[in-house]
Every structure is written in structure tokens, then in C-alpha cells.
Amino acid sequence: MKLIVGLGNPGKQYEQTRHNVGFMVVDKLSKELSIPLDRTKFNGIYGIGHVSGEKVILLKPLTYMNLSGECIRPLMDYYEINDDEMVVIYDDLDLPVGKIRLRTKGSAGGHNGIKSMILHLGTQQFNRIRVGVDRPNNGMKIADYVLADFTRDEEQGINEAIDRTTNACEKWLSTSFVQVMNDFN
Numbered sequence: 001m002k003l004i005v006g007l008g009n010p011g012k013q014y015e016q017t018r019h020n021v022g023f024m025v026v027d028k029l030s031k032e033l034s035i036p037l038d039r040t041k042f043n044g045i046y047g048i049g050h051v052s053g054e055k056v057i058l059l060k061p062l063t064y065m066n067l068s069g070e071c072i073r074p075l076m077d078y079y080e081i082n083d084d085e086m087v088v089i090y091d092d093l094d095l096p097v098g099k100i101r102l103r104t105k106g107s108a109g110g111h112n113g114i115k116s117m118i119l120h121l122g123t124q125q126f127n128r129i130r131v132g133v134d135r136p137n138n139g140m141k142i143a144d145y146v147l148a149d150f151t152r153d154e155e156q157g158i159n160e161a162i163d164r165t166t167n168a169c170e171k172w173l174s175t176s177f178v179q180v181m182n183d184f185n
Helices: 018-032 069-079 112-121 142-146 152-172 177-184
Strands: 002-006 039-041 044-051 054-061 086-092 100-103 127-132
Touching (some): 018 086, 018 127, 018 142, 018 152, 044 069, 069 086, 086 112, 086 152, 127 152, 152 177
Parallel strands (some): 002 054
16 A cells, blocks of 8 residues: 655645645556545545555645644554655755655655654654745745745646646555656756
8 A cells, every 4th residue: 555645734725835745746646546535534635546456545624834743644544554655745944846756654744744643653853845936035934935835936846746746646655665766857
């Protein structure tokens, strides 16, 4: 079984914001893999499907970013999913727009959604794909920046990053995450 988690914030006002790239990837995967997000439980929305004989769960926590772990841990316990059977997708201020970075472990790096996951999972060792959203260069506060929509200049780069992240997740369904890291980093 594989679990793909996209971090973000629920609500129409956040749909196209930098903080919601994880949700954007899960929405794209839902369409491409024909796995509708049609279940609500564990304070999240998710869907279950099968891809090449592998059971796949796509999840969007509805807890808001800072409490993501409160949704993910109970779902993992219920479906008996191990840490290495999950990948989490989230925005990263330290990567330029359009860049992605895959890792099997690491600190939260200041990301509150990942802090919550580490707290609730009790480990920093889980697969992750960081999607670059860059840092504000105009003196804007970080909180305002990540909750703002992408600019027109950023749209092409973020769409390419979403496509690459989607492709990486699809490849992970049939190969090891380390191999996917080697191919996409």
C-alpha cells in the first residue's frame, strides 16, 4: 500500500496559493490515476484506488497546515501504513519556483506542516517531495507570501513543478523511492 499526502489549507480562498502546492499535486494525481477524493474521515479528504496492483491512498488533510499530523497519523494507523510507504508533498521557501527536491528524511526546516507530522509520527524519516515556491523579495511577511497566489511570472514554473512531482509520485508506485530520487533530483 502507498499513501501520497499533499499538504495545504482547506477553503476556496487558499486553492491557488503557494502553501497549497501539495493539494494541487494530489488533485492532479486524482485525475490522472482515476482515484476520486470521495471519502472524508480522520479530518481529511481522501480516495483509495489501485494502480498496477498496488493499493494507493491520496490524502489532503483538512486540519490546516499547522496541524497536518493530526490527520495523517490516525489514517496511517487505521490502514496500517508504514512510514516508508508514504510520501508527503509540500511547499518550500528555500527552493526557487519550479524546482523540486526529494528526500527520505530530514528536519522540518521551519515548515509548520512538517513540524506537525514529525511530532505525530515520532520520526523525521519519511519520504518527501519539496516543491519550490521561493522567498519573498519585496519585504512581504512569510505568512502573507505563502498564503498569496502565484504571480503570472511564476505560473509556468509551478505548473512544471507540479507535473514533475506528479510524475515522480507515479513512478514511485512501481519502484523504490531511492530510485525516484535518483531520477528526479
